[in-house]
Amino acid sequence: MPPNWDDPDDLPLRFVVPEGWRTPAPQWISLHQGFMPPPDWQPYPDAPAIPENWPWWEENGSSWYTFFRYHAPPPSRELGWWFALGAAGLFTLTVSPFALGFPTAFIPGGLALVALVLGLRGIVNTLRKSTHWVGNDPMDRVRRWSDERREAFFDRAYDRHRRTSSDEQPRPEFEAAMQRRWWRETSASEESS
Numbered sequence: 274m275p276p277n278w279d280d281p282d283d284l285p286l287r288f289v290v291p292e293g294w295r296t297p298a299p300q301w302i303s304l305h306q307g308f309m310p311p312p313d314w315q316p317y318p319d320a321p322a323i324p325e326n327w328p329w330w331e332e333n334g335s336s337w338y339t340f341f342r343y344h345a346p347p348p349s350r351e352l353g354w355w356f357a358l359g360a361a362g363l364f365t366l367t368v369s370p371f372a373l374g375f376p377t378a379f380i381p382g383g384l385a386l387v388a389l390v391l392g393l394r395g396i397v398n399t400l401r402k403s404t405h406w407v408g409n410d411p412m413d414r415v416r417r418w419s420d421e422r423r424e425a426f427f428d429r430a431y432d433r434h435r436r437t438s439s440d441e442q443p444r445p446e447f448e449a450a451m452q453r454r455w456w457r458e459t460s461a462s463e464e465s466s
Contacts, residue, residue, distance in 0.1 A: 276339055282333070282336065284340075285337045286331065289327070291327055295457055301456070305419060306416070341411070341414075344414070352396060352400070359393050359395070362384075362391075365381055365388070366385035427451075431447050
């Protein structure tokens with residue numbers, strides 16, 4: 274069963290709220306995993322100044338590891354086939370001179386060498402395709418994942434807003450209103466609606 278990415282306990286990162294700040298809504302934390310605010314960032318007007326070098330995010334215990342286990346590329350069945358081909362080629366190449374003798378071992382030995390080379394090449398190519406995560410910074414992976422989720426969320430939410438509301442609010446204003454709501458700040462017009 275996949276983790277519930279809307280539950281703060283299942284998220285890879287925990288948001289560290291500066292002293293005196295409001296705690297944002299769990300949905301903001303879920304959709305902004307790894308977000309690094311600019312130095313002058315104020316999510317709401319009366320937010321205290323940001324302490325210098327503030328650690329905004331910390332690993333969320335075992336959920337950090339669960340995230341990477343869940344998002345790791347699955348083992349490829351193709352990799353197993355290439356490995357089997359290479360192993361059969363290596364075995365045949367090694368055994369054929371002893372089993373068949375010198376002159377008759379050339380044909381099976383040649384075919385085994387081709388199988389070994391093709392198997393090794395297939396393994397290397399499959400690993401290159403499936404390890405796009407290897408060598409990347411883990412925080413960058415979390416940020417990319419979060420950016421994709423946030424974009425998909427705003428696409429759905431804005432489409433729903435446009436279908437159900439007579440208010441022709443531009444998307445940047447809609448997103449700003451969501452941000453204010455997540456930080457528990459609403460304008461007088463939003464409170465009355």
